Structure formats: structure tokens, C-alpha cells
Amino acid sequence: MVFANDFQGRNDSEILNAAIQNRDADGIVIIAPRTVDGERNYWLLDSAILLPENTTVVLQNAKIKLSDACRDNFFRTANCGIGIEDPQLIHNVHIRGEGVCVLEGADHPRSTGDGGKILRRVCPHYPEDICRFADWIPEERRSVEKITFADRHDYTYGTDADKEGESHYGDWRNIGVLFAMVEDFSISGIRIKEPHAWSISLEACCNGRVEKIDFDARMHRMIDGMMMNIENQDGLNLRNGCHHIVVSDITGMTGDDVVALTAWTPVQKYRPGGSLCTTHVMHNDWSRRDRDIHDVIIRNILACSYLCCSVRLLPILAHIHNVVIDGVVDTRSTEVLPRYATILLGDEGDAGENFKDSLQNITISNVICNTRRPIYLQGYLSDSAISNVINNNPNCEMITMLHEDGLNNVSLTNMVCVAKK
Secondary structure, X not given: OEEHHHOOOOOHHHHHHHHHHOOOOOOEEEEOOOOOOOOOOOEEEOOOEEEOOOEEEEEEOOEEEEOOOOOOOOEEEOOOOOOOOOOOOEEEEEEEEEOOOEEEOOOOOOOXXXXXXXXXXXXXXXXXXXXXXXXXXXXXXXXXXHOOHHHHHOEEEOHHHHOOOXXXXXXXXXXXXXXXXXXXXXXXXXXXXXXXXXXXXXEOOEEEEEEEEXXXXXXXXXXXXXXXXXXXXOOEEEEOOOEEEEEEEEEEXXXXXXXXXXXXXXXXXXXXXXXXXXXXXXXXXXXXXXXXXXXXEEEEEEEEEOOOOOEEXXXXXXXXXXXXXXXXXXXXXXXXXXXXXXXXEOOOOOOXXXXXXXXXXXXXXXXXXXXXOOEEEOOOEEEEEEEEEEXXXXXXXXXXXXXXXXXXXXXXXXXXXXXXX
16 A cells, blocks of 8 residues: 655645555555645645546545635546546446545635536525626516526536636536446545535446445535525436445435436437536447446435435436335425425426336335425336335325326335324
């Protein structure tokens, strides 16, 4: 094994990447609190730490923070990124935290949000501040009652908003930890605080585990005296082609979905890997890529979402099957109910078609909800079972369906709403 503090570079990104490039045969790199020059005890990144095949990063009570100059991930597998049009499969990549290990976003992020969000240097979160300062709101709608959902959520904070030559949209560089095309992987034992978009995203990864992750995000934060909007702070996203993965022991709060399986394949023109203005780092030639997500276990989720769902399964022109969801406790107070649901299945159709067999062989059990919709079925669910679901809001249906034929051969048992007081 090698120790990051033993290496040198012009900045912390160079030091950490040098340690990884010069790792021993066992592939282990130890990142402890920074001692390089005594200026500070945490690592400050200007660019991502790149993880090649056969690498194990062990964080030991370490904090890694993004600098205000950084528009990049904390960690990214080295087989993907700008200029890599067709990422190739790599093996054996691991991040393991020991003790208290924190990945923290920049004080003034250059960019936040996903590939569809527009950057604004001043991007208020509160409706009254949107009316006062948001230059995208026409004069005739500058009242809180007329502010739309799009007014609040199509725009996101980023200091690159006014910079010539920079993208003025979010993209995959805003993701905290980004793995693509990795077989045999693990991510464990870390806290991710104020990410610039999704905390963790996996594209076409298999045979892995994500566990003991704590999220700390709320879709807004105070910057320079104003509460700014920070979009798409999902916790963990498993994307197209992911399979044979265990997700467990997830805690904290996210801005968007806590855990999402997003097999989303919109019809678009060809986009090579590493393209910007998208949250996919891989190419979108679906004739060469697996669209589906399958064989996933999600368990022990003790967390909540500021805006959306604890667990979301989203198949668009794709399939999600063989998924076990067991042990979800929505920790949000019932006094502030989120917009969507605890478990969200499918999509309303705006993003694309949900097939009748899009969601198949799904088991959902042992769920405690604090939402308006405990189980929200926007698409179709077949050959599945839902059991032992309790909702603490007595004024709701246990399952909300958009389609009368949304359920096909689905067992529903022990579904309970608390009694009215």
C-alpha cells in the first residue's frame, strides 16, 4: 500500500492522483488527513481523483472538499470522461471509508444540477426572492402566487453562468462519485455533504455494493447571504445496464430521490461518451448498450428526500426487473409532506413510454412512510409483491395508480394507514 501524504504535486489533485498512479501491486492507496504542508488538514480538489482498474482507495478519517475552481467529480473511474467516446469495461475498483470520512462540495460551485438545468449566478430558492431577483420571471408573474414549478426548478446555482466559453448547463461533472462500466466494485463508509448534483451515479456497473453512505443535502444552501437553489441532489442513482448490485444502510437527507434506479433511454441523436450538457458520461448508442436494470437489492434505507422519493424505479423505453426493496423508513416529519411519494414506480409518461412489463418481479416490504402517497404507481407493475407498509398520514390511499390496469398479478398484504386522531 501507499500513503497519499508521501507524494508531491502542485495541488492536492495532483498529489492524490500521483499516489494512485504509483500504487503498489495490492492497489491500496491510503488517504488520511492531509499533512503535506500543515496549511490545513483536509484535501482540496481542483479536478477529480481518477480511479483506474485494480484500485482500492481507503479514506481514514479524511475530508475531501471541492475548491471553487473545480468543475469536476470527487472520484471518477479513469475509463470515462471528456474525450473518451466509448468507455471500456474495467474491474476491481473500491472506495472504503474508515472512521469519519466526508466528501464536501465547494463553497461557490461553478455548476450544479443535471444536464437539463440552466446555471444562474444568482439563483434564489425562496419564492419571495425569486420574485425579486430571478431575471427569468416576466414582470407580469412576479408574485409568489404565480411562480411555477419550472420557475423554481429549471434553474440552479453556478458561478460559470456568466463565463464565456463555459457550458451554462449542468452535466455529469457535477456528480460526486461517478463509476462507469465497472465490474466488481464497492463504495462504502462515506458521508457526502452538499454535492453539486447526484452524490453517486453508476452507469453500466455490475457485481458491486454501495453501503453505509450518509447524505447531507436539501436542494438549497446559503451562499453569500442568500438561500440559493441547488438542483438534483439525488443520493444514489443506478443507471442503464446496472445489475447484480446490493445497496444497503443508507442514511441522511437528499434534495431529490434518495435511491433511484433510472433506466431512462430517451430518443436522442447520437452523443459520444464524455459529451457535456448531459448527466450520462457514456454514449447513448443503445444498440451497443444494455438499457435495463436488474438483480438489485435495496435494504435498510433510513433517510428522506427534501422534494421527491425515498426509492424510485424509473423505466423509460426499458425494463427494471428482479429487484428487492426491504426496510425503508422515511424519516421526514409528517408536518412537511414531500411532493411525490415514499416509493415511486414508473413515470407519468412525459419522459417517454412505460411498457406494460417495464416493472416486473419487484418485491417491496417493511416500509414506513410519512407522505401523501406511500406507493405511487405511475407506470405498470406485474408479477410482484408489496407487503408490510405503514403510512403515518391517515388521509391518503396506500397505493395511488395513474392507470386502472397498472397492477397485473401483484400481491398486496398488510397495508396500513394510521388511524385518525
